[in-house]
Amino acid sequence: MCCKPEKFRYYIKLTGIETHKFFYDKLTFIYLEMPKFTKKLEELESHFEKWLFILKNLQDLERIHLSMQGKIFAKLFDTAEIAGFTPEQVLAYEDSLKYYRDMKNSFDTARSEGWMEGLSKGRKEGLKEGREEGREEGRKEGIELTARNALKMGLSVADTAKLTGLTPEQIEKLG
Template sequence: MSGLQDKYINPLTDFGFKKLFGSEPNKALLIDFLNQILPEKHKIKDLNYSRNEQMGLNELDRKAIFDLYCIGKSGERFIVEIQKAKQNYFKDRSIYHSSFPIQEQAQKGDWDYKLEPVYTVGILDFIFDDHRSENEILHLIELKNQKCEVFYDKLKFIYIELPKFKKKEEELETQFDKWLYVFRYLSQLQDRPQKLQDKIFEKLFEAAEIAKFTSEEREAYEESLKYYRDIKNVVDTSMEEGVEKGLKSVAKEMKKEGEPIEKIMRYTGLTKKQIEEL
């Protein structure tokens, strides 16, 4: 079925995620979502979107392209990404990416090294192999010492394993539940559920209505949905050893259509070298 026959956009597509959470008119959506997962002291009142291109310190660092990068009113940095498929060294990549908002804070001259908090938020469309038997959906990772005491509380990694969320509409209790329900089921809905009548979700459903898109937006969304489905299909139907082969065929198609290498890397999780060799 064509994605344009759905009433609402799929927020896990590259286009859908940026449309709903990455644009100035809709930033209240991102703020509300982040505030469900942040500790009390780092709750956000306002934030500004920052362009990825400002991040790279040299030619090598241009690969640090994030879905969303924003800075809170108090200076906190947030990297927010959708991860569609498992990839090798996913955790390494997260740590590497978090180093950019840290280095970006360096000041010239007499600087005392004081840093603002850096958060990496990953919305995962897969389950970590080492967490398959656990029920926890949200993982908060911090730097701790041998006594399990927090050594440094300004660097945090928050991962949400979406496939573990199975609640039905009538079971939704918290605002966090409601957001997870939106991420998982928005594109399958025909009407706004009774449990999602808050003002913030009224705004979200309005922004997500495909009928209101321009023809350019509809085209961009359709293309984004196609790649998302290709990748999902690879992951859902392949045995573990066949996944990389399937992702390479998606990358090959994207490359043939002239998509930039950074975009192919983000969609498939393949390295630049793997893509160049296709």
């Protein structure tokens, strides 16, 4: 292209020929001269250099090198592998992918519906238990109130016990 022999990346901005001013300051082109990128695998220092290395050498790479571990590089290698499939392999792959997605959607839907059903059932049972506990607590408070009123009216502890079903000890605790 031009300039320094070791330089492979160029940032280019459009300028007007007559004015020598930038056409649009926010528009930048980045040109890469891939033949000038000559780093070896051991020399790669950044993700950018790893990407360039892979793009330049993809046809020669048979597996992911340890220095290129990560989801993004794995996805790139998977995509490159799929790109090399025969038409029959592509159809089989697409069918298996469709089957996988259908199954995943079915499981996700079933899980979501099961969760909602469980939540609804749990709420109903909780509400029922809460009502029963509330009724029981209300009965207990009503019996205690009756016992207090009976004592205020002058009934003996023994008669109040017969009236309410409480033990004499429970009545004495009510005061």
